[in-house]
Amino acid sequence: xxxxxxxxxxxxxxxxxxxxxxxxxxxxxxxxxxxxxxxxxxxxxxxxxxxxxxxxxxxxxxxxxxxxxxxxxxxxxxxxxxxxxxxxxxxxxxxxxxxxxxxxxxxxxxxxxxxxxxxxxxxxxxxxxxxxxxxxxxxxxxxxxxxxxxxxxxxxxxxxxxxxxxxxxxxxxxxxxxxxxxxxxxxxxxxxxxxxxxxxxxxxxxxxxxxxxxxxxxxxxxxxxxxxxx
Amino acid sequence: xxxxxxxxxxxxxxxxxxxxxxxxxxxxxxxxxxxxxxxxxxxxxxxxxxxxxxxxxxxxxxxxxxxxxxxxxxxxxxxxxxxxxxxxxxxxxxxxxxxxxxxxxxxxxxxxxxxxxxxxxxxxxxxxxxxxxxxxxxxxxxxxxxxxxxxxxxxxxxxxxxxxxxxxxxxxxxxxxxx
Numbered sequence: 001x002x003x004x005x006x007x008x009x010x011x012x013x014x015x016x017x018x019x020x021x022x023x024x025x026x027x028x029x030x031x032x033x034x035x036x037x038x039x040x041x042x043x044x045x046x047x048x049x050x051x052x053x054x055x056x057x058x059x060x061x062x063x064x065x066x067x068x069x070x071x072x073x074x075x076x077x078x079x080x081x082x083x084x085x086x087x088x089x090x091x092x093x094x095x096x097x098x099x100x101x102x103x104x105x106x107x108x109x110x111x112x113x114x115x116x117x118x119x120x121x122x123x124x125x126x127x128x129x130x131x132x133x134x135x136x137x138x139x140x141x142x143x144x145x146x147x148x149x150x151x152x153x154x155x156x157x158x159x160x161x162x163x164x165x166x167x168x169x170x171x172x173x174x175x176x177x178x179x180x181x182x183x184x185x186x187x188x189x190x191x192x193x194x195x196x197x198x199x200x201x202x203x204x205x206x207x208x209x210x211x212x213x214x215x216x217x218x219x220x221x222x223x224x225x226x227x228x229x230x
Numbered sequence: 231x232x233x234x235x236x237x238x239x240x241x242x243x244x245x246x247x248x249x250x251x252x253x254x255x256x257x258x259x260x261x262x263x264x265x266x267x268x269x270x271x272x273x274x275x276x277x278x279x280x281x282x283x284x285x286x287x288x289x290x291x292x293x294x295x296x297x298x299x300x301x302x303x304x305x306x307x308x309x310x311x312x313x314x315x316x317x318x319x320x321x322x323x324x325x326x327x328x329x330x331x332x333x334x335x336x337x338x339x340x341x342x343x344x345x346x347x348x349x350x351x352x353x354x355x356x357x358x359x360x361x362x363x364x365x366x367x368x369x370x371x372x373x374x375x376x377x378x379x380x381x382x383x384x385x386x387x388x389x390x391x392x393x394x395x396x397x398x399x400x401x402x403x404x405x406x407x408x409x
Contacts (some may be wrong), residue, residue, distance in 0.1 A: 004396040006345050010266045011364035014259040017268070022258045026272040031254055032247065034276040041283050044244045 086201075087136045093127065095151055099137070129153035130191040134204035134224065148195075154188065156195040167197035171217055171224065180212035183226045190215055190224045246286055250279055253299060256366070260300055263365045264307035264349060270314065278306045300361050301354055308350050315343060344402040348395055356391050363388060 035041050090099040129148035131137040136156050139148075148155040170193045174186065183206050190204050202222045212229040257278060261271040281302050289295060349357070355377065362373045370381035370388075377384070 004392060004399065006266070006399065007360070007364065007395060010263045010345070013266070013268075014263040014365045015367060017259055017262060019255055022255050025268065026254070026258055026275060028251060028254055030272075031276055031279065032250060035250070035279050035283055038280055039283050041246065042243060043247055044240060 087138050088131060090137060090139045093139045093141045093151060128156040130156050130195040132187055134194055134202045136200050154192040154195045157198050163197040164199055167193055167199045171215060175214045183208035183213040186213055186215050186226045246283055249295060257299060257303060259365050260303045260361055261307060264304055265311060270310050274306050274310050278302045297358055300357060304357055308346055311346055344399055347402060348398045359388055359391055
């Protein structure tokens with residue numbers, strides 16, 4: 001017998017152990033606990049702080065969503081233009097559900113008022129998407145993980161300061177001299193750009209026939225128009 | 231057990247906790263590799279990390295921490311297996327241990343002990359070579375990068391090491407069978 005096989009056998013045994021095998025025999029908690037029991041080593045508690053910070057960050061993000069839509073935009077872009085901000089509130093997470101346009105000042109705390117009880121309101125998430133006309137649509141959802149993709153729309157990302165200049169630069173890149181873009185594709189691309197840079201209260205207007213199209217940007221009117229290329 | 235003097239600074243505790251988290255699984259595998267069994271691995275790993283913590287203020291660089299851990303695990307395995315052998319022989323003398331009719335348990339233990347005796351004679355680099363090659367499953371280039379050697383040097387050292395171990399094991403086995 002080749003005696004060196006003992007080494008190889010041990011190596012195979014060690015390699016065969018999966019993470020769950022090892023965890024079952026010696027979990028991280030168990031090991032750290034054994035070390036703590038006989039030494040002055042103590043597990044630092046910053047992990048809990050991190051968890052707390054992560055929770056606070058989630059809450060802050062949720063607050064930003066509501067505040068950004070209700071208050072911050074008028075204080076930056078829209079106040080200058082003296083335009084009343086509004087969103088379209090849908091009753092369910094579907095474009096086919098009934099909807100109404102609500103001024104932002106009425107949606108200051110919870111986005112849209114869906115005439116729900118307080119308990120129900122707390123369990124409902126607001127999903128912010130860009131509608132095909134450029135307006136921000138707000139959909140209620142109780143389902144965890146529901147996104148704008150569920151309703152076939154680009155997401156709207158509220159930011160404390162809408163990145164208008166960056167959005168315009170990106171929009172200008174949409175047009176191509178060589179490629180033939182269908183107007184529907186350009187509507188979607190314009191919506192994605194608006195949502196990505198958190199620019200609300202712009203309009204997307206499709207004035208194109210079904211041929212190759214381009215986008216025309218009117219900054220004063222806050223409008224993106226899809227027109228025929230020729 | 232005497233409480234080790236430890237610099238109780240927060241960074242030290244954090245660094246050690248991260249190290250335990252990062253190498254706990256590797257350490258367990260090394261313990262299995264050296265001991266040839268999962269039976270004592272948890273005890274060996276726990277004792278090794280306890281030793282490591284008691285010496286933690288003496289660490290020099292994070293690069294050598296893993297080598298340091300491997301060396302401690304090797305020594306801890308030898309200590310554990312030696313005391314385990316002493317306990318078993320005491321039990322056998324007292325008629326407590328029951329071996330199967332072919333004495334297989336004893337034979338297996340002898341082979342493992344011979345291996346331990348061989349491993350105990352290896353230097354730190356040889357132990358690292360064994361662990362990186364057989365447990366971590368690294369290729370020559372990766373081992374070379376870890377130990378600052380060329381792949382050719384790794385190959386040559388491993389060949390010599392295998393031959394050395396094989397000869398040593400065979401010699402010890404022949405002594406054991408004749409004795």
